[in-house]
Amino acid sequence: MINFEYARANDVADAVRQIAADPTSKFIAGGTNLLDLMKEDVERPARLIDITRLPLSDVEETPDGGVRIGALVPNSDLAWHPLIAQRYPMLASAILAGASAQLRNMASTGGNLMQRTRCFYFYDTVTPCNKRQPGSGCSAIAGINRINAILGTSDTCIATHPSDMCVALAVLEAKVHVAGPGGERVIPFADFHRLPGDAPQRDTNLDANELITAVELPADGFAKNYTYLKIRDRLSYAFALVSVAVGLEMDGNTIRRARFALGGVAHKPWRDEAAEAGLNGKVANPEIFERAAGLVLRDAKGFEHNAFKIELARRTIVRALIQAAHGTPQSQNNKKIA
Amino acid sequence: MPRDRSTPSHRGDISRRTVLQGAVAVGVLTHGQAVSSATVAAEQGEASKPMAPYIGSATSRVDGRDKVTGGAKYAGEFNAPGLVHASVIGSAIAKGRIARIDVSEAISVGGVVAVLTHENRPPMADDDKAYKDAVAPDQGSPFRPLYDDRIRFSGQPIALVLAENSETARFAASLVHVEYEPEKHVTDLYSKLNDVVSLKAPAKPRGDTASALASSPVRHHGEYYVPIEHHNPMEPYASTVIWEGGGKITIYDKTQGVQNVHGYVCNVFNLKPEDVRVMSPFVGGAFGSGLRPQYQVVLAVLAARALERSVRVVLTRQQMYSLGYRPAMIQRIDLGAETDGTLNAISHDATTVTSQYENFHRNETTWSGLLYKSANAKYAHNLVRLDLSTSCDMRAPSATTGVYALEAAMDELAVALKLDPLEFRLKCYSERDQSSGLPFSSKNLRECYRQGAEAFGWDKRSPEPRAMRDGRELVGWGMATGIWEALQVPIAVRIALTANGHAEVSCATSDIGTGTYTIMAQVAADMLGLPLDGVDIRLGDSTLPQSPVEGGSWIAASVSNGIVTTSRAVLKELLRLAKEMPNSPLATAAPEEVVLSGGMIVSRRDAARAVSIADAMQHDGVDRIVREETTRFARDSSHAHNTHSAIFAEVKVDEQLNVVRVTRVVSAVAAGRILNAKTAHSQVMGSVVWGIGMALHEETLIDHAFGRIMNANIAEYHVPVNADVQDIKVIFVDEKDEIVNPLGVKGLGEIGIVGVAAAIANAIYHATGKRVRALPITLDKLY
Ligand SMILES: Cc1cc2nc3c(=O)[nH]c(=O)nc-3n(C[C@H](O)[C@H](O)[C@H](O)COP(=O)(O)OP(=O)(O)OC[C@H]3O[C@@H](n4cnc5c(N)ncnc54)[C@H](O)[C@@H]3O)c2cc1C
């Protein structure tokens, strides 16, 4: 771990100014990911800009019926916020499926989007890793890759994005509000995280000088027919091997509109619009769910230790769609799968 | 509380009880009766009504308050003026040598005091003997930290950065540049199966196993794999060396044996025993990882000697994975039986992992020969030497793993025999140690089976796999047997009794979290007839009376009986004093005829004949009686001494997703006298939790290309969390043992984990019909 300077940002403009002035600096919010990476010498910022005093901790309704979540709202506050618990229970559920109560108390909304992969090699500076050190090689492809991706991988990186919350945000089609030196802009959630391609060092399309200020949810929260189903190596406090967030708009037994996204399988929350479209207008039943799962996974590619994720993902998708269609979402307290 | 520099002592904190336990417990000594059945004749009015003894009661930990309020200090928490902080640098390669180590940048950082490497360290011993601690493997050349340029395992400490604060040390550590000359390493057990060291057969084979197997109508062959596992105690390894001046040092070390560390440090640094004191008042879990002195203590002493200052070295969680581990192993079991379930033959082969420099092994295979009736048995054990640090003991070493394989295989054979697994085990039940042919000092395993099965509801089990379900979940019930040794070791205990009715009991043993402070206080209170808060316990200090390391489940039995011995010496002296009083009512009493109770020396025959301890001592002008006795347990070569258990587990497995939940575990244990119902329960409950982890979660992942552990942190090395632990029921069956030792104590630290992983694996088979023979049973293995 290297020595670093510490500074506070007074307001959003100040935060952006400070980060633009010093390319070796980084924002720190809850610190639950950044500090771990600094202790491992993976992140080596010369300066930390503490953003926790910025006025970005509100959860408020927007004029068009949506909700705007400040970037500093802690994950636990968000999950238990009445607006979220009632109108976006899928998001609440996804958040509660992640990490531990203590971590969720510290973790911020913005930080959750920006958290980095848990690929073992990314964390160990002794081993080559293109994401950590571009051009050094990917140790996971021929190494221990049980937790790595099966979709959207490239020859340079097969890492996953580890967030649970982001999987729900992908289904909800949230918007990410960011502020940079040139002003503010809005990034649709689908465009926020990237696939590794030949630049795995870049997790997101956020510029280095930009600050996430808020995440905006559209009005539609799929509060009736939804689920977040997370499969992991122990019953709590482990990252997803595969997770599935589902939001359905149902008309009796018929699916009017379907959305679902996968976590734990790709460099970003994974959605497949063709697979979703195939469900629209159909009567909910396991066969069409199987077909949708098959479509999502048609190009899935397993590696030595993670090929099982393809079958696991298929089954998890089917089960999650059943849960959502039946209105029996997965409880995050009762570990029995609904 | 000025406790920093001395061993804290512990005074009982539960409500004062008015007496008479001593009478009960001495009864045990003289007549070999169990405490619970001993009767106390004394009738001395209200104050001396016989009360339940402390021994056996659910006494809360006497150190509990200190632990939960932060009053208990651990090795890395002691301070000294001018303390120097350290950061350890570990090797990036698994094998080779350090070609160059450049510390110039690090040393130039303000606040850095020194950087120690093999090139500039102070002198240390040059012979293997000096590094052989009391529990080192017989064969090999123990690791010497910072000794030379050789790299023997990835993560090996190669430099120690010393600074005025820990942040600076850690920062400077990132500025040390190392060039290596790597050599080809091997860390994969499977790649070295044709290059093994064969060990002498651990137990004598019996009969002709090969032909008995060949002629058995029902046979089973299975290969079982257990990966490397790490202990992951909550407390990281740490040593604080206090530079006392005049060549003297005090070391606060995380260890399971202060005197082992003491001897080792004296040998490695050629120090006089009186110049070194090792203390370990509290240990935040060790589970075997602290039996041998670990490298941080060598580094800390090296640094203190180099700087002539006090030094603290604390390992990071990641560095904890560069210490010992439970060896990975492949076990092959062959069983042969008659169609009626009579076991004919057992063959057990184990191949286990050690380092290139030491042959660490335990005898996984012998448990198979011991446990079940079988005329024929044979064993083989091979070692594979890999470029890793030396493997080491981990809770119930060899039994946890060996009995897992045996009990998984027994379950498979029961299926082949179409016998209920419990019925099959009862058919093979042995009243003798099958290897030695000796009867047991006590063995109430039958009662474990009975009470465990009843509490679990085993009789409602459908024999076929996949036959029981709960909605979308398949339900499986599995069981297994557990066995461990009832060991005891020579130990010395000192008791200082003062006329005001207070006793200090000291012994250099440890309390690694098991509750040793508490059981020592309970036994002493009963033996000396004092209330619990009249007893202070001192332990974890190398200057105290001799004790071996705390391991093998031997300390409870050893130290409790040690207290009995020394208490008797105290009693004898008190009686001698009492007899000197004019018209002493005890003038004719023999030592066996009196007990200590309620501050009195009391005749067991006639409670009216009593002398107060205070009077006896005052009459002779004595204000303190101090006795130190060494208890050596007579070798009993006519019995086998073991603890046993029966474990019943229920799992629910989602049929579609294969998510496994361990919903119920019943563990019924026969381990002689239970000294403390509460701490004993905790021991077994904790063991069951660990067994769940072994069955479902735990695995140290090594990338063999780098020879490096990749999940060296507790985010990715999974142990059970609360959600994974549901209903655990612990039963202690009555087991009177009048042979093993006067108190009939057999120890509990390990037995609780043995068999748990097998019971769960067997339950998963029963639920799913799928047999997974490689631990941990992660859900991908069920697809
Ligand atoms: C043991 C463990 C288990 C975990 N398990 C899970 C899990 O199961 N599921 C899950 O989803 N997560 C899990 N997490 C991850 C956790 O959710 C993240 O660490 C957390 O969300 C990060 O938020 P933070 O505020 O602490 O971010 P920080 O650590 O403060 O920052 C992380 C990154 O985000 C950047 N950043 C922070 N805020 C902003 C902003 N407003 N604008 C721009 N950049 C910003 C920082 O510069 C930094 O690069 C786990 C973490 C740990 C340590």
Ligand code: SF4
């Ligand atoms: S998968 Fe990505 S993060 Fe992992 S080693 Fe390869 S490049 Fe690095």
